[in-house]
Amino acid sequence: MSIDPVELARALIACPSVTPATGAVFDVLEAALRPLGFDVHRFVRGEAPDGPVENLVALRGSGGPHFGFAGHLDVVPAGEGWTTDPYDAVIEDGVLTGRGANDMKSAIAAFVAAIPARQDAGSLSLLITGDEEGPATHGTVAIIDWLEERGIRPDMILIGEPTSEAALGDTIKIGRRGSVNMWIDVPGHQGHVAYPHRATNPVGTLARIVAELDGWTLDEGTDAFPPSNLEFTEVATPPGATNLIPGRASARLNIRFNNLQRGDDLVMRVTDVVKRHAPDGTVNALISGEAFLTPPGLLYDHVVSSIREEVGVEPTLSTSGGTSDGRFLIKLCPVVDFGLPNATMHKVGEHAAVEDIRALSRIYARVIEKALTPPTG
Incomplete structure (x- = not known):
């Protein structure tokens, strides 16, 4: 099954999912994952005003290595001043515009499109919350509890937050304040x-x-x-x-x-x-x-080498900017954030270049391949 990351991003954007998110946007993601062989688990936590929040854990494969991808389907309110419908996901002049195009529905779509059809090596998981842009009370924390109750622990996690600055691949986050x-x-x-x-x-x-x-x-x-x-x-x-x-x-x-x-x-x-x-x-x-820092290791190597091979950029390893759900996930394993250029995140007219979305998917595909190949020696 071949998935177009741009079309999947458009389908996700078309589902308004202002934080805390539940419902239709998770339906779209589940429909994309099940044909790829994932067992999809969805659960709702919390009550108003911080909830209800929907979370999704998708699992495929068994044994190690176990590579996880984390992200969020909730978005901030659209605000006023858009020249297009923020949930219409318009493509014009090679640019996809819509709320969540940058932060971070396109990255989730890019990762799903990067997942290989073959299932003969290691384990993959997607840890997707509807409560990252809000209080984060019933989101990734609840996902971690769900995993620990079942004895599931990834070896490394990539978070698809938009970390790049001037160009795709120029910055990854190895920790957060x-x-x-x-x-x-x-x-x-x-x-x-x-x-x-x-x-x-x-x-x-x-x-x-x-x-x-x-x-x-x-x-x-x-x-x-x-x-x-x-x-x-x-x-x-x-x-x-x-x-x-x-x-x-x-x-x-x-x-x-x-x-x-x-x-x-x-x-x-x-x-x-x-x-x-x-x-x-x-x-x-x-x-x-709390502040956290992922020490150098395989996750660094996989992400940095994949960026270098695909787009010819040597990324800066940074801890600048805001926080992410990595502050929770670091409890499980090493965590790195990497995604699209972030200039329009949360802004009116939020957008992402179509070619950046496709290139990000190719980078993610390289990372997955490296992460699911057991180290030698």
Whole structure:
């Protein structure tokens, strides 16, 4: 059976699947996988507001080596300003346009089209979630639980996130920074600005907290990671009149951190600063994931050599950018992210070059062949 990666990508894009995703888009993927000999398992986890989320695990073959591919079928909302229907998957001048064309339905289609018909070597799996763009509460974490309950563990996993920068193959992700969001709240006592002795203004206290944290140097980075950085994303007080001292002030921050740091330690350090300035202040935190790094090994070699052979590019091994579900999957085995050029991910008019999708499929085919060939010696 021969699958055209571009046509499969178009079929996936035609199924609106704003996170958290369930239903039709998984039907399309299952219909493509079953004729290739995969046992397809689908399960739904979670309830509103973070769910329900559908997940798919497709398995073929037995024994080792076991090569896994991970990805997500959920997308961010289309937004306004498209010149075409974001779910119509239009091809014009060699470019496929639609929500998910870049991140990352085309990569999933490219991998499916790359799967060999022969089934005489090793095992293949696809680990596909409908909850990567959202809270990721009931997605890949649930897939990992499903695999562990059945004693299934891939030897290596390739994630099809769009990692390339200027050209296909120029960048692969060998690790990702951790991410933690924190919400700081400083209480005060509301009052009239003309009678400050009858109120407690929290703004100055919060300003001192913000100034201290904004001046932090967390580390100088490593050979594999850039320096960790703290960025404030919001500072606010409740709406009020121009003559009203607010009763509280709040700030929100995000820290993207390398493997010199741990999320819990960073939360503790920020809390210490807040408590020193505002004993009644509070810090709430959400750690999206810890930093991780895949050490050099067979997975590096397979992906790098396949890119070099197919498109003649020597990829940069990077840990920059946002996080991915690799932060969960690293628990199972070595993980690398590699996919299309990412310039239009999440943007209005998201698109991918048709030839890039086809070339990506050919690269994936080389990776699969190498990964399913047992090492010699």
